[in-house]
Amino acid sequence: MKKQYCDVFVSGGGLAGLMTSLALADKSRKVICCDLNWDFSTEITDFPQDQRVTALFNNSLEFLKTLLSLKTLLSTSGKRLSEIEVLEAGANGDIKQVSTFSSKSVSKSEFGWVIANRNLRSALLAEVRRSPYINLLPKVGVAKVFTRAREAHIILSNGGRIVAKLLVGADGKNSQVRNSLQINTRNISLPQAGISFNIRHKKPLGQKSIEIYQSGGPFTIIPLPGEDEYCSNIIWMDKTEKIDKYYNLEAKKLAIEAGKRSQGAVGEMELISSPMKWTGNYQMAKKLYHERAVLIAEAAHNLPPLGAQGLNLTVSDIKLLLEFITLAEDPGDIQILTNFASKRFFPVLLKFIGTNFLNLLSFSNLVPLRTLRSKGASLFSSNNEFQRLLIQFGLNEELF
Ligand SMILES: Cc1cc2nc3c(=O)[nH]c(=O)nc-3n(C[C@H](O)[C@H](O)[C@H](O)COP(=O)(O)OP(=O)(O)OC[C@H]3O[C@@H](n4cnc5c(N)ncnc54)[C@H](O)[C@@H]3O)c2cc1C
Incomplete structure (x- = not known):
């Protein structure tokens, strides 16, 4: 050759x-x-x-704009993301604390856009x-x-x-x-795994993503791109044995478990894709x-x-x-x-x-780490300047 x-x-x-x-x-x-x-x-x-x-x-979108026509991609297959809600659940799953981060607090109409990997790949x-x-x-x-x-x-x-x-x-x-x-x-490895799947749900989610923290890992609800406000993507991280169990459940049972873990944040759920699994390495x-x-x-x-x-x-x-x-x-x-x-x-x-x-904070069940997590969330959500710094760090922006 x-x-x-x-x-x-x-x-x-x-x-x-x-x-x-x-x-x-x-x-x-x-x-x-x-x-x-x-x-x-x-x-x-x-x-x-x-x-x-x-x-x-x-x-990232500013850079992507130099490579392809983003306007069409975002209008046909994107969803604006302008709010992130972080919920802290207690040991019994009851919600103890809600922190809301809005793109308005950093004077932006949105943090970014949600795009399906498949559509981005095609474009x-x-x-x-x-x-x-x-x-x-x-x-x-x-x-x-x-x-x-x-x-x-x-x-x-x-x-x-x-x-x-x-x-x-x-x-x-x-x-x-x-x-x-x-x-x-x-390498950092935890006895943790994750599954991701798409759902249809009863309550609209709008332009918001929700992260629910308990032990085992976060449970994240991300609105799916498009007009529909009743479809979302779930990223669920938990102890390996639990994720293995959920992964092997039939769709209806998995939707019930996910509904319980979400504390009903988006109402009743129905799976609209099969789950994908990965490990915590x-x-x-x-x-x-x-x-x-x-x-x-x-x-x-x-x-x-x-x-x-x-x-x-x-x-x-x-x-x-x-x-x-x-x-x-x-x-x-x-x-x-x-x-x-x-x-x-x-x-x-x-x-x-x-x-x-x-x-690790979200995985741990140890009381001091749980307290640190909840105190951290409360500090960042109650202090505007801390909140701005956290958001800018998360968005990969210059801090000062
Ligand atoms: C559940 C989940 C949700 C996520 N959500 C987000 C998010 O909201 N925002 C975000 O920024 N990131 C997110 N990420 C991360 C993001 O998806 C990844 O960073 C990104 O898709 C990885 O892209 P990649 O091209 O590096 O790797 P891959 O997509 O894995 O591509 C690697 C490619 O290399 C090819 N390949 C493998 N071996 C060879 C070889 N020997 N020779 C040639 N080719 C080879 C493979 O076939 C593959 O196509 C998420 C990840 C997960 C798991």
Whole structure:
């Protein structure tokens, strides 16, 4: 098989890989993007199990606007998110405290928009297909990587070989690029798991998301994109044995359990998608770069799904990478990559520690940790300045 040459090779065609390909391709830069599992068709049947939605904050949307026509995507398949309600439930499940965060408190009409991953993926793919500078390799993965001072050599799962000035690892939490370059990870693991599914419910939710804290983990209700105010996505985290039990329940029984756990926040529920499950293993790469290679997105940081941080953090990775690369003639110049990694490492580490700490607080049944959680929520909701700082930290905005 003939060797192919490119400026940037992106491993992984998920949301992160597609955004990176679009951001880095232009007439002076040729990009190749591969995906081990996806044939890059947009048939819904490709992802019957991926009913996930993502809340993208205003900062991320500003960047996405430079890559695709967001206006159409948001008006046809988005939902404004302008309020977050945090409920603290006592040991018996009774609601003890309600804290409400409104986008008005930071003078914004919304925090961001909720978009279905599937629709975002399709919109990104349409733009990628339009670009003459991006070549897609469907159902082909990275098998092995070795690097030299001037280039990265990529061996593909079909035996093909690529030579690139820069290799971007956007191939998810089990990144083969990361493994092949022998970059280790910091791991945080709790006996916790999660399920996510879509529901139809009796009470309207509007533009609000609700997080209910008890022990075991948060139970989050996120409005589904579109006009309908009676459909939502649930992210439910709890002890592994409980999640395993819920996951195996038939739809009607799972809806009853979810209704109980939600304290009736949105009334009676009915499942409208099958549940998807994941485990409570979270990790961050110990290094974000290597000679001729960088790691981004879940290949670099896999966080608990709390406070809608994951993909928003990824957008910040891509924005910064683009900033550095735009200034350089050679996108894989070691100086560019070290500058990128040193500027990116601590903000990512801070989010990694922050979300895992919040997750531990929500998981724990220990009285001091429960008290800390409830005192924290009360402090942030009763003090305007603390509330503003918390919201801006969550939204990845400059604090001062
Ligand atoms: C329940 C849940 C809710 C979430 N909600 C939010 C939210 O509201 N807001 C937010 O910002 N984030 C959220 N996140 C996080 C967000 O969904 C992820 O950060 C994002 O989808 C990950 O994108 P990715 O492209 O890094 O990884 P993936 O989507 O996993 O893509 C990686 C791709 O790499 C491919 N691949 C794997 N191995 C190889 C290989 N060897 N070679 C080539 N390709 C390969 C895979 O096929 C896959 O397509 C949530 C996560 C979960 C679990």
